[in-house]
Structures are given as structure tokens and as C-alpha cells.
């Protein structure tokens with residue numbers, strides 16, 4: 486079998502979630518870089534070639550076993566089912582639901598509000614809008630802190646790494662990049 490191929494970019498928090506999951510599950514993979522932010526020209530996610538990979542024009546996408554998977558959480562859920570060895574969801578059903586909920590909060594409630602295209606659309610000059618990004622990340626993190634108070638141990642949910650941690654770490658990096666800290 487050829488190695489899985491991840492369409493990724495160093496600055497993409499969405500792709501980073503999947504990179505963490507692949508590494509935790511010790512799955513060897515190749516990377517095809519999609520530069521999502523370029524000066525003076527559209528990022529590679531807008532190329533005709535990449536639109537065929539993911540019509541949403543977002544990374545990540547993962548080519549694996551002859552299939553192309555999109556959306557970071559769907560990909561992580563696939564990895565969890567296909568490669569159960571190093572679990573990313575707790576055994577307990579309520580802990581599992583918490584891990585999924587925290588992942589959803591980050592992936593649906595925080596990150597999309599500071600996506601590159603959203604930041605650019607929020608300014609008349611079409612440049613990145615760090616003030617906008619910081620505002621929404623800060624709002625989201627305030628709520629997330631309260632959610633984590635109920636679930637956290639060494640990690641987001643209890644004392645085992647879960648998919649919630651795969652989502653949190655890259656989001657903290659996004660916050661740093663938007664000069665929140």
C-alpha cells in the first residue's frame with residue numbers, strides 16, 4: 486500500500502489537527518504542501534487542481550486506500566475507526582461525548598470565524614484582520630475555559646489524549662499568531 490497523502494500547510498490549524506492524529510496513531514504519511522496564504526495571489530487552495538480534491542477549497546484532505554477524505558474531524562473520526570490501536574476517544578460514553586463536543590466547539594464554533602477568507606472579507610481592503618480573529622478566538626476561549634473546567638485532567642478530557650487535544654493545540658497557535666498573548 487502506498488503511504489497516505491495529506492494535503493497540508495504549516496500554518497493551517499485544520500491540517501495540523503490531522504497531522505497530530507496521524508502521528509499519535511503512528512501512521513506514516515507523505516505531505517503535499519498547499520500554500521494557503523500567498524502575497525499578491527490566491528492561495529493554492531483556489532487552484533483548479535485542488536478544487537477537484539476538495540470542492541470547498543479548504544485543507545486538509547487525505548488520500549488513503551484509494552479514497553480522498555476531507556474535513557479534519559471526519560478524517561480524525563475515520564482514523565479512529567480504521568486505526569483503533571492508539572485511541573483518540575475515551576472508552577466511557579460521556580467522556581467520549583465531551584471529547585467530541587470540545588472538538589466541535591473549536592472546529593465549528595471558533596476556528597471558522599477566523600478563517601483566512603472570513604478575515605479578508607471582514608475588511609474593505611481585503612487584508613487579514615487580526616483584530617477580528619483575536620476577538621472571536623478570545624470569545625470562544627472564554628467559553629471553552631468554562632467547558633474545560635468540567636472535563637479536564639492532564640488533557641482536555643481526563644488524563645488521556647483525545648481528539649479534543651488534537652484540536653486545541655493548533656487553535657492556541659492560531660491565537661498566538663493573532664497576537665492575543
Ligand SMILES: O=C(O)/C=C/C(=O)CC(=O)CC(=O)O
Nearest residue numbers: 497498499543544600601602
Ligand atoms: O480561508 C481559506 O482560504 C482556507 C482555509 C483552509 O484551508 C482551512 C484552514 O486550514 C484554516 C486554518 O486553519 O488556518
